[in-house]
Amino acid sequence: MNIKKIIAPSMPAAMKKVKDELGDNAVILNSKVVYHGGFLGMFRKKKIEVIAALDEIAVQPKQKTKLKKRKLPDNSHTETIKKETKHVESIARSNRENRDIMSEMAEIKRELTSVRHHHLNIQSYPEYIQSCLLQLHEAELNEKYVQELGDIMLEKWRNASSQPTKQDVISWCNEIIVDQLTTFNFEGIDYSKKYINLVGPTGVGKTTTIAKLAAEAMLEQNKRVAFITLDTYRIAAIEQLKTYAQLLNIPIEVVYKQEDFSAAMDKFADFDLVLIDTAGRNYRELVFVDELKNTFNEVNMATFLVLSISMREKDMGEIVENFQQLNIDQFIFTKIDETQSYGAMFNLIKKYEKGVAYITTGQDVPDDILTASPEIIANYLLGDEKP
Structure with missing residues (x-):
């Protein structure tokens, strides 16, 4: 880490010198008032001493990796074909392994979804409400609030005069969320405070x-x-x-x-x-x-x-x-x-x-x-x- 002590007549002047000498990524570690010059302790001038540092590791450019050229032996053509063959076989083997891994991950995801459904206890809700609640859960809404919204929507479902549609459920959920948030202040700057x-x-x-x-x-x-x-x-x-x-x-x-x-x-x-x-x-x-x-x-x-x-x-x-x-x-x-x-x-x-x-x-x-x-x-x- 490159550390420098800067002395200047004022803080703005010190900051300018820090920027000039260390750049925009400099960090101020300490600052204090010091006194210089004078005669017999009198007429001393007040100055600002700043300790600044630059983390050179953080700002150094990435080094480019150079590829070394290798000379092939006389039987290079045969050896190259063998290497390419092995490479293709390796890729094919890797692809098969990747497909197996993806299949396993898909199965795990299905199991996790099932666990989330069970943990949220949403199976008792109609399918459209379940879908809406799962959307909220995926958005990382607190499970307590997910359950509360589900109960309110279920009450609306039971009181509906006709079979609710998926859009009805989404509209209900939207209205409930808005209703629960309207008690809080959502104004931007109202300019009553300067x-x-x-x-x-x-x-x-x-x-x-x-x-x-x-x-x-x-x-x-x-x-x-x-x-x-x-x-x-x-x-x-x-x-x-x-x-x-x-x-x-x-x-x-x-x-x-x-x-x-x-x-x-x-x-x-x-x-x-x-x-x-x-x-x-x-x-x-x-x-x-x-x-x-x-x-x-x-x-x-x-x-x-x-x-x-x-x-x-x-x-x-x-x-x-x-x-x-x-x-x-x-x-x-x-x-x-x-x-x-x-x-x-x-x-x-x-x-x-x-x-x-x-x-x-x-x-x-x-x-x-x-x-x-x-x-x-x-x-x-x-x-x-x-x-």
Whole structure:
């Protein structure tokens, strides 16, 4: 790992030197105020000392594998034919083995499906309801909720005046899901709060989501928007948001300490909306959540917890638990295009009684974002991904 000590007159100047010397993938390990020069302890100049590092293993290019040329002996033609014959026989043998494995896997899948049916106890439902419940189970909806939905649909089935169709059952299920979600807040930004804070673990797409929200606020709501970023952990994160700010013609302030945050709020006092990007860290460790809480203090803001649906639900639940002290207003679910495990959205909403502000469907700014609604989530759960 390449480690360097940088000394500069200010933090922004230090960050620029880090970027120039180590590149966008540099990581800030430590920073502190130091004093230089002076005479007899007086007139010393305050400077910023930053310890930065670059993980060379992570950024080194992959080496190309070179194939060595081998000289064939005089009987190379005969030997080549023998080798090719063995190769063909090996492929044929491998294909037979693969067919056997695929057949075994298909049998195991059928057995697992049967076990799931038994475990879910759905055989007592009519076939159309069973099919709907299996769809929800495949989307990884919590089994408790699957059973509840099945019981409600069964009641509707028994009270139907005529023989229900498959489409009737799907419509019932859709209506029940929507009804159970309407008690939660599904509004996007309502602009009653000027400061919108996005928090969440690393890699969930907070910075890209902020750019999408800024574009929507400017283009559709005609709002004056500004950016504040607390993500000074990685140089690349700052540069990414600065690029979006330049493209959207939005001012941006980089916050290194509490005083910077207060100054940034004062600077953007006349703006309609200030979107705050925070560092992606391992928020299973509560110390990072405490840092955010101390930074924001008593600021009147809306806080959105950004979670990638491609994450394991257990991991998402642990992150939600740790962020509870920040008074999360709503979820933002990202990367829904990278998974089919849509049930986690419903499970987390019900468990933590939090609504959803937005769902992102890709990387394109500003297009790949939806204002969330119970209807959209129901569509995803039932296999109709069109909002």
